[in-house]
Amino acid sequence: MTDTPALKPERPFFSSGPTAKFKGWSAENLSTEALGRSHRSATGKARLKYAIDLSKELLGVPEDYLVGIMPGSDTGALECAMWTMLGPKPATVAAWESFGNVWIQDAVKQLKLSDLTTLDAPYGEIPDLASIPQDNDVVFTWNGTTSGARIPDTDWLAADREGVTINDATSAIFAQEMDWPKLDATTYSWQKVMGSEAQHGMLILSPKAVERIESYDPDWPLPKLFRLKKGGKINTAIFEGATINTPSLLATEDYILALEWAKSIGGRKAMFERADANAKLVTDWIEATPWLRNMVSDPAKRTNTGVCFVFQGDWYESLSEEEQAAVPKKIAKMLEERHVGYDFNGYRDAPPSLRIWCGGTVEQEDLKRLLPWIEWAYEEVKGGRA
Structure with a gap:
């Protein structure tokens, strides 16, 4: 019989989302200046813009990419990308765990894409990504949150590929380097690697993704939460802190605190x-x-x-x-x-x-x-x- 261990973890938080907050976190350290204010106020909007700018800085996102806060966590951000970008070209959705399979179901049952290929693999494996045509749009999960399998590289994505790439990076970003030149729409949630409060997600768009959104109007209805265009052009205000719907400014402050901590440690x-x-x-x-x-x-x-x-x-x-x-x-x-x-x-x-x-x-x-x-x-x- 194994002896009972003598020591317990000081912080017994090992959930895969929401994940542990950083050591030393305290609610007393949250800025409260924006609380009780409108998210449209100069104060509220400035804090949202700061969260966007700090995210872009820490992640090394190219200057000409857009970064915005979306409702509905990573799910809302990823489905917004699918609903607004898929349809005009053949598409491939690749999955190797539960959340990737949700994106397959979205493509098959909700969007009902006419020219669709699905690739899947059992837990712990990854399908043959090299088989995906370069002119196809592709939806994939960088890191399998529920399987522990991640893509080993991006060699299967050509730098000059015609199709757009939609990358669910929620349990990878801030832990694994993103190959930004090959990524057109990248999404993640605050509650994963940064251990912040849930419900809000991030949508990162390349110029190629913006071009697709501006040049394409889907056949299906778009909920208000997915409408990224205004007057036929990308609504850049969304990517400057004017969120589509009302965010939690308390959650925003918690995310900012985590970003500032990450910056402080390197x-x-x-x-x-x-x-x-x-x-x-x-x-x-x-x-x-x-x-x-x-x-x-x-x-x-x-x-x-x-x-x-x-x-x-x-x-x-x-x-x-x-x-x-x-x-x-x-x-x-x-x-x-x-x-x-x-x-x-x-x-x-x-x-x-x-x-x-x-x-x-x-x-x-x-x-x-x-x-x-x-x-x-x-x-x-x-x-x-x-």
């Missing part, structure tokens, strides 16, 4: 390094633990944010499917009850698994303290004591 490069180091710690532990297996077999395709792993071995494989599915749930429940680790069970549609968030707001010492507890809980479950 910007996106420091965030990349922190995520890489955290993920290496967890993946090395998985490799050294015989009853665990990384959900992603190819190391080149493994994420540095939401690391996903499944169980293996004689004991586990002797269980029924129902019993196997219960193992990670029991472990996660045991450790939550002991305030050791919160919300690290695998995604509901994924294979039975655990998923530990390793993004830059997580402290490595907390991960080091969590892992022995997982070993202890596994032995308790295996021994029938849980």
